[in-house]
Amino acid sequence: MTSAPVGTDAAMDVLRKVFGYPAFRGRQREIIDHVVAGGDALVLMPTGGGKSLCYQIPALVRDGVGVVVSPLIALMQDQVDALRTLGVRAGFLNSTQDLSQRRLVERQFVAGELDLLYVAPEGLGVPATQRLLESGRIALFAIDEAHCVSQWGHDFRPDYLGLSMLHERWPDVPRIALTATATTATRAEIASRLQLTEARHFTASFDRPNIQYRIVAKNEPRRQLLELLRTEHSGDAGIVYCLSRASVEKTAEFLTANGITALPYHAGLDAGTRAAHQARFLREDGLVMVATIAFGMGIDKPDVRFVAHLDLPKSVEGYYQETGRAGRDGQPSTAWLAYGLQDVVQQRRLIETSDGDLAFRRNAAAHLDAMLALCETVSCRRGQVLGYFGESAPESCGNCDTCLAPPESWDGTVAAQKLLSTVLRLQRERGQKFGAGQSIDILLGRTTAKVTQFRHEELSVFGIGTELREQEWRGVVRQLLARGLLAVEGDYGTLALTDGSADVLRGTHPVRLRREAERVRAPRQARARETAAAQLPEGAEPVFERLRAWRAGVAKEQGMPAYVIFHDATLRAIAALHPTSLEQLGTVSGVGENKLARFGQQVLDVLADTRAAADGPAQT
Structure with missing residues (x-):
């Protein structure tokens, strides 16, 4: 598809016609308008919050090709397939392609025949890729999974550190960095490492109430x-x-x-x-x-x-x-x-x-x-x-x-003192260190082979902890470790005292603990499918299932995930509305113009067959 004309509401036009959604969610509109106008942005939005639209729509509205930096080589094909299903001209460059496939995408990019181009961060460091990008017109750079640039992060990717060169080589091209996970410190690190210190920050709620x-x-x-x-x-x-x-x-x-x-x-x-x-x-x-x-x-x-x-x-x-x-x-x-x-x-x-x-x-x-x-x-x-x-x-x-x-919580000060005293006496009186199991056996007064071997039944703490079960003692150990009032050392995980242990032993640091239940089963939540079925009008559930079966067949035939064709939410809306024309079907959220043209008649045929089956054989 060609870029939408920048008019009164080009972004809304793309949202409705291409993606089939009637309205923006949360701060999407604000972010999109900022990037369309040429501004840099750092976007924090929870998974499932609609981050991708924040760069896909500006790429379709602005002149040129949106270049998306993504670490997900194994998923690029699916991402591109999903966009092509919407009528978006998308391609990717990564190490999974042979030379002829790569050359085709490069020619499409230079000719302006792409709307979005996905590249791996490793690929951007290659001079040939940089020369290719300089030969075309770039609408924006989108840096997905931007937390990968954080060296303290859980998904650190060294190649992300080189992405600061985007600003240096293409200073007039807007950049949008997106992530679902970042503390205030990580946000500052992302901005610094990607040279986005002047970028506007957009932070959506991290809450996922479902x-x-x-x-x-x-x-x-x-x-x-x-x-x-x-x-x-x-x-x-x-x-x-x-x-x-x-x-x-x-x-x-x-x-x-x-x-x-x-x-x-x-x-x-x-x-x-x-x-x-x-x-x-x-x-x-x-x-x-x-x-x-x-x-x-x-x-x-x-x-x-x-x-x-x-x-x-x-x-x-x-x-x-x-x-x-x-x-x-x-x-x-x-x-x-x-x-x-x-x-x-x-x-x-x-x-x-x-x-x-x-x-x-x-x-x-x-x-x-x-x-x-x-x-x-x-x-x-x-x-x-x-x-x-x-x-x-x-x-x-x-x-x-x-x-x-x-x-429930309980006053675990005495229990903590007994456990810490056991660790202390093993170390001071015997010069020994053991893991949690041995300390618990001593507290419970168990004459195990190891207790007998080391004559631990002679310790003054032997048998002083019978008021708690083994599982409860393990909870005490775990919670003291969690709070830094106890430590583990060496390859065998032996217990050791910390600076905070002394205050507990002296009684100047009270300890409240979470009670270990015998077995607690959380209240059963409503199953998603039961909740969704309850939201459908009477008689619509069989229609929804017929639509899902049709979708599964199409997905298998075309070798793509079923949700790329239509999400369950869209199929439920179709089942509830039961449209009888393409015009009616086009009003459903998630049914854009290209999907309507590609799958619309098939959906109507499924609905017609469902109605015929429900009506039964004609009377003569």
């Missing part, structure tokens, strides 16, 4: 995950994150053995297998991807109903970015995390034994402390997350586990 945040104490986490999927997310698409490749493989095998279609994804798999698994996840309904954090950035699948973590994320930024892959369609979704003592021990040990310098270790520890505070809070989880990003929130969100089933 996501229910839940954090549970680990107790056979794979079994806990299986129960979650069976009771709340049977047949739903979702992502399960694990820390290690081995855990990814074992979890995928466990789920598959229990009747849930699950695929592994991690850096140890060959590129072809990773690409095939990612393609299946995007194109098939109800598939679960079990992955390391190598998977997920840029995933545009709108109907991911849950994101589960079987290991503790390293930072709130990482946690927010990963959980944000759920519920992009605005329907109810779950962010579920299983968290235990070993997670704290493991993450602390990884930081202490890392190759990074002191500044790196301090920064990593600060990130971990914020994540632990989120896990251990007795207040609203959502409020804690929003507060981390500098956004105020109500005391209760009504859609996280601590709001739905408020936890």
